[in-house]
Amino acid sequence: MTDNIKDKVIVITGASSGMGEAAARHLAANGAKIVLAARRTDRIDAIASELTKQGKEAIAVATDVTKRDDVQHLIQSAVNRFGRVDVLINNAGVMPLSRLDQCNVDEWDQMIDVNLRGVLHGIAAVLPYMKEQKSGHIINTASVAAHLIFPSSAVYSATKFAVRALTEGLRQETAALNIRVTLVSPGAVKTELLEHISDKNVQAANREYVENVGVAPETYARMVAFAISEPDDVGISEIIFRPTAQEL
Numbered sequence: 001m002t003d004n005i006k007d008k009v010i011v012i013t014g015a016s017s018g019m020g021e022a023a024a025r026h027l028a029a030n031g032a033k034i035v036l037a038a039r040r041t042d043r044i045d046a047i048a049s050e051l052t053k054q055g056k057e058a059i060a061v062a063t064d065v066t067k068r069d070d071v072q073h074l075i076q077s078a079v080n081r082f083g084r085v086d087v088l089i090n091n092a093g094v095m096p097l098s099r100l101d102q103c104n105v106d107e108w109d110q111m112i113d114v115n116l117r118g119v120l121h122g123i124a125a126v127l128p129y130m131k132e133q134k135s136g137h138i139i140n141t142a143s144v145a146a147h148l149i150f151p152s153s154a155v156y157s158a159t160k161f162a163v164r165a166l167t168e169g170l171r172q173e174t175a176a177l178n179i180r181v182t183l184v185s186p187g188a189v190k191t192e193l194l195e196h197i198s199d200k201n202v203q204a205a206n207r208e209y210v211e212n213v214g215v216a217p218e219t220y221a222r223m224v225a226f227a228i229s230e231p232d233d234v235g236i237s238e239i240i241f242r243p244t245a246q247e248l
């Protein structure tokens with residue numbers, strides 16, 4: 001299983017915590033060369049130096065995915081350091097859930113900018129390199145909220161539905177280019193994602209639920225490792241995973 005991960009250059013956005021961090025550690029343990037991206041540079045620097053001390057190859061690149069130039073710089077840094085990019089994991093995301101009648105327009109904008117525009121920036125930055133290489137793999141992180149809607153999830157779901165649509169379009173358009181495309185849709189996972197919900201009632205309800213049923217972020221790491229580790233002529237188009245106890 002690990003053979004097709006070893007030595008691959010894997011760029012991960014949102015690698016400073018949660019599922020992105022878990023994926024970075026797991027893929028590094030399987031021999032990949034990791035490029036960690038996020039805004040909290042203290043965190044990604046610490047993870048990269050910890051991995052390096054363990055004899056693995058990892059660098060950290062300060063990146064705000066809402067800024068196209070930052071994401072271009074991220075991919076360029078990966079190419080400068082390792083000579084290529086084999087996998088881009090567009091994982092950075094925010095989820096300030098609230099009901100529409102709260103009119104938290106700034107939070108709506110933030111979700112669109114990070115969850116959707118950030119993924120587009122990643123695709124725009126990496127696709128020219130992957131076309132040139134005639135190989136590559138783009139993994140986008142959606143959510144079960146890309147498949148269903150619940151009160152307070154309308155905008156978050158809208159961004160994740162959009163990522164799902166975009167990912168399928170990307171898959172179709174890159175099929176002939178030897179570029180694999182995977183959508184990963186997690187259910188409840190214990191991470192920092194709920195910390196930024198400004199509506200305290202919504203936050204408390206979600207926190208209680210995730211504390212009760214949520215699975216560890218390493219679950220996501222295993223899913224992306226599976227998609228990457230399959231032979232290059234096998235594309236894992238879509239993975240949905242949930243805690244067994246999660247109904248919706």
Ligand SMILES: NC(=O)c1ccc[n+]([C@@H]2O[C@H](COP(=O)([O-])OP(=O)(O)OC[C@H]3O[C@@H](n4cnc5c(N)ncnc54)[C@H](OP(=O)(O)O)[C@@H]3O)[C@@H](O)[C@H]2O)c1
Binds near residue numbers: 188217
């Ligand atoms: N946890 C769940 O239950 C769950 C379920 C379904 C889907 N997801 C999705 O999984 C992904 C990872 O989330 P998580 O659960 O692991 O939460 P998390 O621990 O809060 O991680 C979110 C990551 O996104 C990064 N990020 C946020 N805004 C950014 C920006 N403007 N530029 C660059 N990076 C940014 C954060 O880094 P910095 O703040 O350092 O920039 C952090 O590393 C997200 O796309 C989320 O929507 C999570």
